[in-house]
Amino acid sequence: MYVRTSSRRNKSGQVVRYLQLAHNEWDAKAGVSRTKVLHSFGREDEIDRAAVERLVAALTRLLDPARAAALTGPAELTFTEARPLGGTHVLDGLWHRLGLDQVMRRQLAGRRLDPRVERVLFALVANRALDASSKLAAADWITRDVHIEGLDAIDEQACYRAMDWLLQIEPALAKEAYFQVTDLLNLEVDLLFFDTTSTYFETEEADEPVPRDAHGERLPEGTDPELAVKEAGFRTFGKSKDSRDDLPQVVVGMAVTRDGIPVRVWSWPGNTTDTNLIRQVKDDLREWSLSRIVWVADRGFTSAANRRALMQAGGGYIIGEKLRSGSPEVKQALSRPGRYATVRDNLQVKEVNIDSDDRFVICFNPEQALRDAAIRERMVTQLEEAIAGTDKLKATERAHLAGQLSTKPGLKRYLRTTPGGLLRIDKKKIATEANLDGKYLLRSSDPKLSAEDIALGYKSLLEVERGWRDMKQILDLRPVYHRREDRIRAHVLLCWLALLLIRVAENATGQTWNRLRAELQRLQAATFTGHAGTYRQTTEPTKPQRDILTALDIPAPKKVIELTATL
Known part of the structure; x- marks a missing residue:
């Protein structure tokens, strides 16, 4: 023709x-x-050239848009760039599926803000999950390096404005997102796992102390000083879980379901005590009107004050007990005879009755017992080599060596000094430690849970630990590129939302996010430009990519995602 x-x-x-x-x-x-x-x-x-144009437009609608653009152009198209598309497409699909966009838009109603704020926040969350960077670098990444539906370009200030707004709506956002996510995913929320971590800052100076309430929140200027519970900077010195007591830090807490879905995060000044953490968490979640909740926490929350806080409002707890605390309850529990019952995952449990209102369950893992014994044997051998021949040394030299060994907890545990100042292996301590191999002790206030549920519930606390690991290694919780307290809190919230999306993706596909991300980022958006205009087309999804989309119930991206004609 x-x-x-x-x-x-x-x-x-x-x-x-x-x-x-x-x-x-x-x-x-x-x-x-x-x-x-x-x-x-x-x-x-x-x-009639207008009639010809209408005819051409009618005919090109019968063709693939990309092919139509190529055929109607007077010259061949030029390939100009390719951007990863798969990762943002999947994250955006989960973002909409979980209703996070709707929650944010409802909170946005009536506020004088850029209507793109929801898109900017999604882009910042996607940046944490796919290529974590500073907000300045994130703005450049969004504008130049990736395709995000509904957002072509932003600047650094737009990122900061969106973060400031996120912090304002956090309580309502967390509550609505929790119920949307748990209803949609049909999550079991009878057990909520709670744990804390700390993240330090590469600065030697802590923030100036300011008045704060019982929850660690900064009091507004002009507030009656008598209302302040304490004065503290947000970035301040405390007991670091990263072994960096020399640097100021903040404390971050997270509540996770038994499926590993993070439902809320908190952040506090770096010297906040566990008791204050527990009280705020309980107060915040009491407003959600949840049904019966059993909190699962690690051994750092075993104090009587923390247990009382967890019991408020009808709650319960499962807490790990420190076997080496020397408390009367621990000694009674370990001395009680009884047979272990094997439950699952090579785990054996035994409930023991002692003089206490709480229930105590001893858990035993034979494989862990073998590992503990092997580690102790290496430690004892190393200690024997260190103290060999020390009887011939002067008393001052032996004391100096003992001081050096005291800085190494693994060796110090098995070292004994005789009344005469001689260094010996503590065989009694070895026997005591051997009795603890592969064991851990759990304390629970719940009268209805079986010993197996208590043991497996505590074992699932590993989901929180995995969350912290992913927050720090994948989402780059640290380093934090912010100085202001509100921006640091907003940064933690972005990491939480990113962890929420990637954990949903992992649970649905059975693959780690690292593998999912690597595969999805191979799905690209290619841009072609010619005299007739510009169009952006996706590459054909591979079978692994189609399998991921199917598992997540997310449709494949449109073949042509952008088509702009030159006038």
Whole structure:
């Protein structure tokens, strides 16, 4: 099919050209090709060009948009760039599926803010999950390095404005997101796991102390000083879980379901005590009107004050007890006879009755017992080598060596000094430690849970520990590129939302986020530019990519995601 041109001379002698849409047909009888006119456009100088454009537009709608753009352009298209698309497409699909966009838009109603704030916050969350960076670098990443639906470009200030707004709506956002997520995913929330970590800052100076309430929140200026419970900077010195007591830090807490879904995070000044943490967490979640909740916490929350706080409002707890605390309850529990019952995952449990209102369950893992024994044997061998021949040393030299060994907890545990100042292996301590191999002790206030549920519930606390590991290694909770308290809190919230999305993806696919991210980022958006315009087209999804999309119930991205005609 082609445009046929014919010419003829009119009475004035002027040559006039006529345009026709024609194609050639083969005449089998005559054995020749004959021209058939399909449509006459009329004189070339009087042609209705608007009508031709409408005809071309109607015909191109029958074609693939990318092919149409290529065919209508007077010159070939030029490939200009390719950006990863798969990761943001999946995260955006989960973002919408969990209703986080709707929650934010409801909170946005009536506020004088850029309507793109929800998109900016999603982009910052996606940045943490896919290529964690500072907010300045994140703005450049969003603008130049990735395709995000509904957001072409932003600047650093737009990121900060969105973070400030996120902090304002956090209580309502966390509550609505919790119920949306638990209802949609049909999560079991009878057990909530809670743990804390700390994250330090590469600065030697702590923040100036300011008045704070019982929850560690900064009191507004002009507040009666008597209302302040304490004065503390947000970035301040405390007991570091990263072994960096020399640097100021903040404390971060997280509540997680038994499925590993993080439902809320908190952040406090770096010297906040466990008791204050527990009280705020209980107070905040009491407003959610949850049904019966049993809190699962590690051995750092075993104090009587923390247990009382967890019992408030009808709650219960499962807490790990420190076997080496020397408390009367621990001694009674370990001395009680009884047989272990094997439950699952190579785990054996035994409930013991002692003089206490709480229940105590001893857990034993034979494989862990073998590992503990092997580690102790190496420690004892190393200690024997260190003190060999020390009887011949002067008393001051032996004391100096003992001081050096005291800085190594693993060796110090098995070292004994005789009344005469001689260094010996503490065989009694070895026997005591051998009795603890592979064991841990749990304390629970819940009268209805079985010993197996108590043991497996505590074992699931590993989900929180995995969350901290992913927060620090994948989402880059640290380093924090912010100085202001509100921006640090907002940064923690972005990490929480990113962890929420990737944990949902992992649970649905059975794959780690590192593997999912690597595969999804191979799905690209390619941009082509020509005289007719610009279009952006996705690469064809591979089978692994299609399997991920199917498992997450997310449709594949459109083949052509952007088409702009040059006017």
